[in-house]
Amino acid sequence: MRRRILIFSCLMAGASIVLTAVLIYMAVYRNFAGLLRREIATESDLIAAAVELSGHDYLKSLEANPPAVRITLIDAEGTVLFDSGWDPSGMENHLDRPEVRSALETGVGEDARFSRTISRQTFYRAQRLGDGRVLRVAVTTDSIFASLLGLALLTALIASGVFVSAAVIGTGVTRRIVEPINRINLDRPEESPAYDEIAPLLSRMKKQNEIISAQIDEIRQRQIEFRAITDNMREGLLLLDCDARVLSCNKNALRLLQSNADDPVGKNALALNRSETFSRAVERALAGIPSEELTTPGERYLQIFANPVRDVDVVCGAVLVLLDVTEREDRERLRREFTANVSHELKTPLTAISGYAEIIANEVARHEDIPRFAGCIYAEAQRLITLVGDIMTLSRLDEGGVRTPREPVDLGHLVECAIQRTRAAAAKRGIEVAFSGGSAEINGIIRVIEEAVANVLDNAVKYNVDGGSVSIALAEKNGEITLEITDTGVGIPASEQGRIFERFYRADRSRGGAEGGTGLGLSIAKHAMKLHGGRIEVKSDGKHGSTVTLTFPAA
Ligand code: ADP
Secondary structure: OHHHHHHHHHHHHHHHHHHHHHHHHHHHHHHHHHHHHHHHHHHHHHHHHHHHHHOHHHHHHHHHOOOOOEEEEEOOOOOEEEEOOOOHHHOOOOOOOHHHHHHHHHOEEEEEEEEOOOOEEEEEEEEEOOOOOEEEEEEEEEOHHHHHHHHHHHHHHHHHHHHHHHHHHHHHHHHHHHHHHHOOOOOOHHHOOOOHHHHHHHHHHHHHHHHHHHHHHHHHHHHHHHHHHHHHOOOEEEEEEOOOEEEEEOHHHHHHOOOOOOOOOOOEHHHOOOOHHHHHHHHHHHOOOOEEEEEOOOOOOEEEEEEEEEEOOEEEEEEEEEEEOHHHHHHHHHHHHHHHHHHHHHHHHHHHHHHHHHHHHOOOOOHHHHHHHHHHHHHHHHHHHHHHHHHHHHHHHHHHHHHOOOEEEEHHHHHHHHHHHHHHHHHHOOOEEEEOOOOOEEEEOHHHHHHHHHHHHHHHHHOOOOOOEEEEEEEEEOOEEEEEEEEOOOOOOHHHHOOOOOOOOOOOHHHOOOOOOOOOHHHHHHHHHHHOOOEEEEEEOOOOOEEEEEEEEOO
């Protein structure tokens, strides 16, 4: 900029000098031409008077002492009679000269002619003498252009001098103008030393700075809020531009897509997950088609909602919401399995009942077999009642358990009641049930806890060996209450310990376990514990009994 100002001021100075010189010279020249004309007129009047008085002798005397002007004498026919500069005999007829013609007609004639050959200007003045001849006086001078050319060197010298001075002055002035501007501290313009003329600019800059920093603060705050929201949402959120580059991506999106990209912003989204489903969702969204896809990266189910983002009618990006729907899918799978299992479990006793009833109804059975068949029908009906009871308990826990009000429950007392109820079955097989005593209180739904404890205790008797034992211990430590039920039964192999809490799962019956279970007892117990914020665990070496532990948070 500094160079431009300098060049501009030098050019301006040079141009003004040249222009001024030309204009002044033109004015002077014009003045000079007028003066010359007047001088020629005076001189021509004097010479005419002299010629009128002395006739041709005066002109002859001029030959010896030639004047500064050219004098020509022409007769009325245009023939040159005398010329102070040339031989009149070789000169052409002058009647066509404007000044001569005008002098013959009006008495006086003037003209100025330019000679390209010598680049000079000649002023003519002709006047008619008393005898009809014409006396012409001519003065030749440089043309205006020739004069200007003569001045060109001088003008160029002056212009160069002015150029140099303008350059020196321009440099100094430019520095004085530009340097304070260069020294302005853009962050704190008001503190910069500057001249008065830029003070308004500085105060404007200060205001602009304040506005910009307020806006930046606001944008930053918004960004923090946006990040806080997106990072804390369970869903994954991915914003893409029209070239599928990531504009924004929260932590959960990376986790759900199983990507370990450090900084995905600016990268192609397809690099985050190579699955065909994900690519299809991105491509469709960027083509303006909303889509919903279900994919399974790893062991989890991932639902992708991909929608185009439009600016008026043009798709300028896409927004993808990713949901971990593993639990929903698992629940759905469990529900399907549960329905299938329930149907199967209900069908087995019903088929048996129907079979026995048919034999009796058709009077195919022998009379003495009828009590046995009736016993079987009773047993299967009991099994059905237990099964339906368990299913109802489970569905009660599924649906209403959370809303049931809690009350203080004395676990010690509850265990003693459960032992009372199972004592008959235990005694029948010579199994001893021992409770080391103690009491602990929790907040819970008494009926649900009773059910859990009863199921575990029933199993400890049911899967025990004849003459075995069951020992129950209640303890409170580290803010937790534990109820351990240990039996001396067949044990649970490690391979089955993870599965026995599944609905309808029953361990291998060939291992000698009791018949007649529904496979729902432990899943009811697990559900009940979950409802109370507790847990149920099993320990067994798979041969010598097992220990089932119910852990409750202390009240
Ligand atoms: P079930 O009605 O068959 O008893 P549960 O859900 O109560 O159903 O138990 C599931 C399976 O776990 C049982 O079929 C049994 O094989 C095994 N099991 C549960 N408790 C014990 C235990 N104390 N000792 C050995 N096996 C057990």
